Amino acid sequence: MKKTILFILILFCEFAIAQETVGLVYSDINETKADGYTLFNTLSDDRVYLINNCGEVVNQWDFSGKNSKQSYLLENGNLWQSDQETADIRDWDNNVIWSVEFNSLGFRIHHDIAPLPNGNFLLLIRDTYTDVEMLAQGKDTSFDGSRFVLDKIIEIEPVGTNSANIVWEWKFFDHLIQQFDSSKPNFGSISANPQLLDMNYEAFNSVDYTHGNGIDYNADLDQIMISARHTSEIYVIDHSTTTAQAASNSGGIYGKGGDFLWRWGNPAVYDSGTAANQTLGKQHDAKWITDGIHKGKISVFSNDAYGTDLSASSAHIIEPNDVDGVYNLDKGKFSPEDYFWSYNGTILGEILRENSRSGVQIMPNGNALINETNKGRISEVDSSGKVIWVYKIPISGGTTFDQYTKEIADNGSFRATRYPENYVGFDGLTIVSSGIIENENSISANCAKLLSVDNLYFSDLRVYPNPTKDWLNFNFNKPIDQIKVYDIYGKIVLTQTNAELVNLESLANGLYVVKILSGGSTDSLKIIKN
Known part of the structure; x- marks a missing residue:
């Protein structure tokens, strides 16, 4: 009798798959998904949701008109939410713990943040310089512009309920090299100094040199990873330095100061390769894999697949081949030569193609959670490349879309993260679902029945x-x-x-x-x- 009931539910679930347009639109009942709860927001809405694998809400935070760009569930169970100008920390019940306006601290953030184990936060900040300042560093005089933007990282310590101290800082500006003006102290061979950034790389003939779009922290190594869209590279630096050491090329546990410990994606930027060697293109969401079978490797979403394919995007795992945070430089290029794993297939018949934002998370079971910002879609793909779970975000700009709505816009999330059921931030919490966001969903309903x-x-x-x-x-x-x-x-x-x-x-x-x-x-x- 029980088998008969399950068989009927399976048939009904698979029959219903093609009909849903929002919420849980696909769930392969024959495949095991990574356990946990998926956190997402949209760039046009002030709500942040945590859902289970049936697409049901287990918690919701409302930010009263503050549209969220970065949302992270912290290890103490609180939620960080921020945009360029403000940040909030809320508890599980949506009570405000801390709230700050970044303008009061003298900056605006750009794209991303990274929580630290000590309760501090790393923020990615735009760092602007005048033409005079850049010429003093050896900028190519043929480059146009009156101002130039790099990126910097600051570490803030929340203070009280509405303030913060800046306790550490690192800048790209302090780690430039050039071979245009021999009268400047940073003149030197680009290829012989891969630990530095060529400030006259040909793609920098614009005001926005690096365009950092992602930051991550590795507590085991005390290292920081930065994704720079306009170089199509990811960089690793030492966080154990003082601010003074971070501006130099010595100090810290790795002895390199704030110089790059590792870089990957486009060796042409440090004059050690050509377009044929490029592996990343305008990538986002580079981060270490912290748990499971791929722990210690790196995941990244390449918006231009494999660095050069402008018609598709791809998700990757990279094995950096480091030994205790020390990376291999082979024949002038950082290892490895290629990806450990890649995916660039289709999702429900649509090619994976995102020209901005988006990301990927490699979960403990090896499956990939792919977030497509423009499509407002979050998908789970197994290691063989099989799509096993797809969720279409049903909210945008204060609107919740009914089931079977076909035309949906501005429902994309900057980042989507699945936190496993044993995540320390859930300790002491009783997690129950409160239903789906949209008005109806037969796939969610049958999923809940099968799990009961x-x-x-x-x-x-x-x-x-x-x-x-x-x-x-x-x-x-x-x-x-x-x-x-x-x-x-x-x-x-x-x-x-x-x-x-x-x-x-x-x-x-x-x-x-x-x-x-x-x-x-x-x-x-x-x-x-x-």
Whole structure:
């Protein structure tokens, strides 16, 4: 009987796949997804969501008109949210812990941040110089422009509820080399100094030299990774330095000061290759893989696939071949020569192609979570390249789209991250779903049924009325040991033992999740109090 029910559900689920347009639009029930909860926002909306693998919300944060660009779930369970001008830290229940306007600190951030284990944050900042300042460094006089933009990194320490101290700084500007003006102190051979940035590389004939778009931190190595779109390179630097050492070429545990420890993607930038050697193109979201079978490797999303294909994008794993954070330089180029793993296939019949933003996360089981910003789509791909899970973000600019809506715009997320169920930030939290974001989704509904291992045990349970104004009745042929009621943020608002009648009069109107415990089995259902 149980097998028959599952078979019918499988048929219904696969039949429904082609119909959904928002929310969970595809889920291969025969494949195991990476466990956990996926965090996303949209660039045009002030809501941040955490969903389970059935596309159901397990938590939501609302930022009251502050559109979110960077969202990170921290190890203490709080959420960081920021745009170029402001940042908030909220707790699980959406209470403001810390809020700051970056203008008050003298800067605006650009694209990305990285949380540190000590509670501080690394911020990627645009760093602007005048033509006079760049000429003093040996800028090619044929380059146009009155100002030039590089990038820098600052580390901030949150103070109180609305301020921060800048405690560390690193700049590209301090690590330039050129072979245009021999009268300048940074004159030298580009190829002989791969630890430095050629300030006259041909692609820099614009105001925006590097265009940093991603930053990551490796706590085991105390190193920082930077993705620079306009060089099509990723860089690794030492974080153990003082600010003074970070501006030099000595000091820190690796002895290189703030010079590059490793760079990869486009060796032509340091005069050690040609276009044929380019492996990245305008990439985003370079970061270390921190858990699972690929721990220690690096993942990255290349917007121009394999560095040169402008008609497609690709996701990659790179094995840097370092030994305790020391990287191999072979014949003037940093290892490796090629990727460890790549994906550039189609997702639900559409070629993977994103000309800006987007990203990839390699999860502990080896699967890749690919975020396509322009399409507003988050997909899980296994190591063989098979697409096994696809979620289409159903929100944009304050609008929530109904199921079967076909024309959707501005629903993309800068970053999507799946946090495993054992993530330390979930410790002490009871996580329950509050339903899908959109109005209906048959794939989500069937996914939830398939995951409910105790479904048959509770087949005779009746809970009524729903919606209810006050009392909730539980009609069941087995003893009920405990009933817990959760709000939409996963907070327990009511607990009752050995009861078949629960009074909800004290609760505010809204959606709640009721969890029933009986004989070692559990079941959950959603109820509306009105």
